[in-house]
Amino acid sequence: GAGVSQSPRYKVTKRGQDVALRCDPISGHVSLYWYRQALGQGPEFLTYFNYEAQQDKSGLPNDRFSAERPEGSISTLTIQRTEQRDSAMYRCASSLGTGPVGELFFGEGSRLTVL
Amino acid sequence: ILNVEQSPQSLHVQEGDSTNFTCSFPSSNFYALHWYRWETAKSPEALFVMTLNGDEKKKGRISATLNTKEGYSYLYIKGSQPEDSATYLCAFKAAGNKLTFGGGTRVLVKP
Numbered sequence: 001g002a003g004v005s006q007s008p009r010y011k012v013t014k015r016g017q018d019v020a021l022r023c024d025p026i027s028g029h030v031s032l033y034w035y036r037q038a039l040g041q042g043p044e045f046l047t048y049f050n051y052e053a054q055q056d057k058s059g060l061p062n063d064r065f066s067a068e069r070p071e072g073s074i075s076t077l078t079i080q081r082t083e084q085r086d087s088a089m090y091r092c093a094s095s096l097g098t099g100p101v102g103e104l105f106f107g108e109g110s111r112l113t114v115l
Numbered sequence: 116i117l118n119v120e121q122s123p124q125s126l127h128v129q130e131g132d133s134t135n136f137t138c139s140f141p142s143s144n145f146y147a148l149h150w151y152r153w154e155t156a157k158s159p160e161a162l163f164v165m166t167l168n169g170d171e172k173k174k175g176r177i178s179a180t181l182n183t184k185e186g187y188s189y190l191y192i193k194g195s196q197p198e199d200s201a202t203y204l205c206a207f208k209a210a211g212n213k214l215t216f217g218g219g220t221r222v223l224v225k226p
Contacts, residue, residue: 033214040202040221041218041219042219043216044216045215048214056212100147100208103164104159104161109158
């Protein structure tokens with residue numbers, strides 16, 4: 001596709017369930033970022049990958065959150081045993097290179113609601 | 116923890132007026148400073164990426180300056196129009212590190 005694609009766009013789940021959010025970056029983009037964004041706030045860093053290697057996962061809130069990008073393309077953010085406080089917009093972004101000038105291209109986000 | 120601060124959090128501008136706002140970031144280990152424009156219900160879109168101290172970038176009526184030694188960047192909007200209403204996000208990248216966003220400045224241009 002032409003842009004960054006995220007699925008599902010909307011996810012409503014019950015507390016305690018596991019969810020998996022998928023990101024399909026722009027073809028050929030090396031870096032892939034996951035952010036969480038509360039209403040009216042700037043994106044909060046979760047984790048990022050260069051190719052298939054997870055470079056930094058310092059923003060993952062706790063060990064219920066994990067991410068993978070096994071073949072250096074599609075990435076999955078998994079939240080286990082969801083809690084209400086996990087409700088947010090989860091945004092994925094990709095950039096062509098790993099250098100300083102690689103602007104991020106964002107997907108439309110996955111809005112997660114935990115009941 | 117990288118501290119990226121934006122001020123003010125929000126501002127109202129009369130149509131036709133010019134305005135500017137600030138992004139401050141760590142002055143050490145600088146790699147790049149990004150500006151994004153984010154309209155409600157859409158995804159953030161890149162405006163500028165700046166890497167050199169003293170850099171100035173311009174796109175139409177919007178421009179940005181960069182001071183890496185003191186750790187700040189200004190975004191300017193000249194002759195604001197209602198379509199400039201959006202949240203403007205800056206993001207700091209340290210060498211070999213992640214892109215960290217500020218909280219944004221929400222701009223509302225009143226006709």
